[in-house]
Amino acid sequence: MIRRLTGLFQEMCKAVSKKVTLHIPVPQVCISLFLLLLFCVALRIDIPVSWLISDALIRLVMNGVLVLALVPMLKTGIGLNFGLPVGILAGLVGLCVAVNFRMTGLAGLFYAMVISIPIAALFGMIYAFILNRVKGREEITATFVGFSFVPLMNFFWAVAPFSNPSMLWPIGGQGMRPAIGLKRYFAKSLNSLGSFSLAGVTIPLGMILFFLALCFAVHLFFKTRLGQAMMATGENERFALISGIKIRNMRTIAIVMSTVIAALGICVYAQSYGFIELYDAPMMMAFPAVSAILVGGSLKEKTTLTHVILGTFLFQTIYSVSGPVANDLLIPEVAEIFRLMITNGVILAALLYEGGRHKKI
Amino acid sequence: MLFDDGGKSMLELAGITKTFGRHKALSDVSLRVFPGEIHGIVGLNGSGKSTLLNIMSGSPVIQNTGGYEGQICIKGRPHRLGSPIDSLNAGIGMIHQELSLMDMMTIAENIKLGREHVFPMGRKLLGRSFARINPGKNKADAQKAFGRIGLTVNPDQRVLDLSASMKRFVEVAREIDKEALCVLLLDEPTASLNHLDSKRLMALLRDIAEKGMAVVFVSHRIDEVMMICQGITVLQGGSVRARFDAPMFDARKISHAMVGGHVIKVQRTHAPHHVRPILNLRNFSATAPGGCVGPVDLDVMDGEILGVTGLSGHGKSALASGIMGMHPWSGTVMFEGKKIDDLQPDHMVSKGLTLLPGNRRDSMLHDHSVMDNIVFTAVQSKKRFVRGFFAGKIGLSDKKKSRTYAGECVSQYHIHCRSIHQKAGELSGGNQQKVCLARALASRPRILFVNEPTRGIDVNAREVILALLLQVNEQKNTTIMITSGEMDELKRICHRIAVFYQGNCVGIFSPETDDQTFDRAFSGDVQGRE
Numbered sequence: 108m109i110r111r112l113t114g115l116f117q118e119m120c121k122a123v124s125k126k127v128t129l130h131i132p133v134p135q136v137c138i139s140l141f142l143l144l145l146f147c148v149a150l151r152i153d154i155p156v157s158w159l160i161s162d163a164l165i166r167l168v169m170n171g172v173l174v175l176a177l178v179p180m181l182k183t184g185i186g187l188n189f190g191l192p193v194g195i196l197a198g199l200v201g202l203c204v205a206v207n208f209r210m211t212g213l214a215g216l217f218y219a220m221v222i223s224i225p226i227a228a229l230f231g232m233i234y235a236f237i238l239n240r241v242k243g244r245e246e247i248t249a250t251f252v253g254f255s256f257v258p259l260m261n262f263f264w265a266v267a268p269f270s271n272p273s274m275l276w277p278i279g280g281q282g283m284r285p286a287i288g289l290k291r292y293f294a295k296s297l298n299s300l301g302s303f304s305l306a307g308v309t310i311p312l313g314m315i316l317f318f319l320a321l322c323f324a325v326h327l328f329f330k331t332r333l334g335q336a337m338m339a340t341g342e343n344e345r346f347a348l349i350s351g352i353k354i355r356n357m358r359t360i361a362i363v364m365s366t367v368i369a370a371l372g373i374c375v376y377a378q379s380y381g382f383i384e385l386y387d388a389p390m391m392m393a394f395p396a397v398s399a400i401l402v403g404g405s406l407k408e409k410t411t412l413t414h415v416i417l418g419t420f421l422f423q424t425i426y427s428v429s430g431p432v433a434n435d436l437l438i439p440e441v442a443e444i445f446r447l448m449i450t451n452g453v454i455l456a457a458l459l460y461e462g463g464r465h466k467k468i
Numbered sequence: 469m470l471f472d473d474g475g476k477s478m479l480e481l482a483g484i485t486k487t488f489g490r491h492k493a494l495s496d497v498s499l500r501v502f503p504g505e506i507h508g509i510v511g512l513n514g515s516g517k518s519t520l521l522n523i524m525s526g527s528p529v530i531q532n533t534g535g536y537e538g539q540i541c542i543k544g545r546p547h548r549l550g551s552p553i554d555s556l557n558a559g560i561g562m563i564h565q566e567l568s569l570m571d572m573m574t575i576a577e578n579i580k581l582g583r584e585h586v587f588p589m590g591r592k593l594l595g596r597s598f599a600r601i602n603p604g605k606n607k608a609d610a611q612k613a614f615g616r617i618g619l620t621v622n623p624d625q626r627v628l629d630l631s632a633s634m635k636r637f638v639e640v641a642r643e644i645d646k647e648a649l650c651v652l653l654l655d656e657p658t659a660s661l662n663h664l665d666s667k668r669l670m671a672l673l674r675d676i677a678e679k680g681m682a683v684v685f686v687s688h689r690i691d692e693v694m695m696i697c698q699g700i701t702v703l704q705g706g707s708v709r710a711r712f713d714a715p716m717f718d719a720r721k722i723s724h725a726m727v728g729g730h731v732i733k734v735q736r737t738h739a740p741h742h743v744r745p746i747l748n749l750r751n752f753s754a755t756a757p758g759g760c761v762g763p764v765d766l767d768v769m770d771g772e773i774l775g776v777t778g779l780s781g782h783g784k785s786a787l788a789s790g791i792m793g794m795h796p797w798s799g800t801v802m803f804e805g806k807k808i809d810d811l812q813p814d815h816m817v818s819k820g821l822t823l824l825p826g827n828r829r830d831s832m833l834h835d836h837s838v839m840d841n842i843v844f845t846a847v848q849s850k851k852r853f854v855r856g857f858f859a860g861k862i863g864l865s866d867k868k869k870s871r872t873y874a875g876e877c878v879s880q881y882h883i884h885c886r887s888i889h890q891k892a893g894e895l896s897g898g899n900q901q902k903v904c905l906a907r908a909l910a911s912r913p914r915i916l917f918v919n920e921p922t923r924g925i926d927v928n929a930r931e932v933i934l935a936l937l938l939q940v941n942e943q944k945n946t947t948i949m950i951t952s953g954e955m956d957e958l959k960r961i962c963h964r965i966a967v968f969y970q971g972n973c974v975g976i977f978s979p980e981t982d983d984q985t986f987d988r989a990f991s992g993d994v995q996g997r998e
Binding site for chain 2: 327330331332335336339342343345346348349350351352353409
């Protein structure tokens, strides 16, 4: 039955594509339909949809910058940046410095971002040095760079000479706390910038504009001479070589860019979340970002900003909406199991479809 | 049985039609090939030759795009070829233009891949997939297959270490080792071979045909097709334009049928303007994956067209890529009288040396537009077509100038495309090569290294490309070094031709030198200087 329905849906998509000569991304449409179904159910069981939409918009930007950080390395042919924790840790250092000096409001967030950029650039250079030595095996190496960088920084967090008591262990007064509250500093500073309410939906305008501006900057960068050289390196390295492009430099720039954007990403994430999470918290943060960009339909070097925005929206929204719906419909013990089964199942089916379409023999 | 010939034909095609979307790639193509016959199929790029071969070999591309119409009979029995397995079961073998071998495997392993002999006990106990392979039997089979084509090899040798021609013979051996094989399809089998290796391959094909097999031979080299085939079918725009039977072959008539007009062969008329050297190589060596070159002493004159030729694997293609610094090198390189200490591709490109590789996959961005490809190297190396700020480093491309220039190139170089915004990967081989050439020339090089510029492209496009190279040399005084195995072309456009044997330059000859001398030079038998 399901197979027949999927087949029918594919035929419909093909027919529509033929008529309007448009490529309809079937996996993304499938996930969107599932999302629509969840919204309908939420409406039926009186969960406030306006609240769900507000949450979805915030989560889009909160995670979107981290997903955007994957783009430079993907476009340069280095692959998915599983070493995203490297950039995240640089951002965390910037955030901690800002909190240490008791910076508040938007200025505090800005200060944290400015501090984290040079740290991320330095980390990025070291990270690039490693990845340039393992050409062809970047993704698995990056994963372990991320995994090994986190414990290294754990040591730093334990001995870092920060002095703001709200960051330190209350007993002993030394070493950082695993979670630092930002409420008194710059929590929600970007969320509330220019936000307004429309039909019960809170629209974080400033936050969305910040994300779109960052996306536009990345888009514009890839239209420049340097950006084109990086893109050519990703698409056809030998071609780039004979065109006089320094491959190693392009890869280094992409890795540094990716690390810097990840640092900015965690600043946005932390202010929205309201806490700085240290120690092992960044360990697995690359995986939701990677999943989001894949759900968006990214095909390695052919990644576009549409994949970033669409993927983050679908991936994050499906998680945030399915939670309340499942809790309401099922008993709490099985709700989480069913929710994860269905949402991850839909994502997996979408990715399988995408993979199968290209590998069919 | 589709034709009333008493069931004698080995391969019969009737009314083969294939459409890709709205485009009709083949229209009502019929063909008959008898046992022992070598049948040639010729046509321009895009005439439907490859589509026809893809249909016969059961390529998934055909099935995924809606299949084909018409009937195919092998030995009088109709077959529906929906997959490579169907094709294999029907007795059809296919040799593609690009080599399809596993480099790290031995000759025997390549020949028996997927059809290995296994120890019977293991097969009984664990099934065929998990049974231990019987290497002795596989080697014996490989030797037998090579014996059938009159060659002796060590079946334990890795394919990686073989020359291009030998690799081609391994492919032929792999096909004829298949017991049910009765039709052998070859798509441009000689494109990557020089003329001596091509002659060997053609002799081999004749032997195979004499043993009762039907051979379908697709090539752009009309002289080869005429030499080896008993019948020739000319395709034009997806339809059969003409058929010729031996011995009534006439190269002019065949070319006329392919092109729909006469092909005018280009010929160099001018001597070089200057006689001072622009590039001096002293004791120069380079190691590339396809072969090594050197140590060699060579002077390239300013404004000349220098041909570089030799048998495959003898280092001719390593020379240009070595000079460009793409492979490990040693020795002295002097450009315009100045010694270059560090050969790096980016340094060399900025100095005005540009390489056009023989493999078109390496020399273009397939997913980018014709315009993007044409201006790319100029944008990167010469900062042309850039609206610069931050000293041009972060400059945005100047779309207006790029469009104008790309438009001029399209009309000047006769690039057949829907628009300058069409993806370069969608063009035919000849047009892709023109785009590559336009890209290389947009950076206004002082020296242009061109590897196999006419490989796998039709007669019409070939002459356009040769004419372009001549035009650039004569009008812009660009020094050109062409590496090619096509002696006829080198003789027509080069001022001098250097022959390489086992990595060394055995001589530099005038293009007027006779074929016998060149043949001897290819085997290192003659030393010569112009």
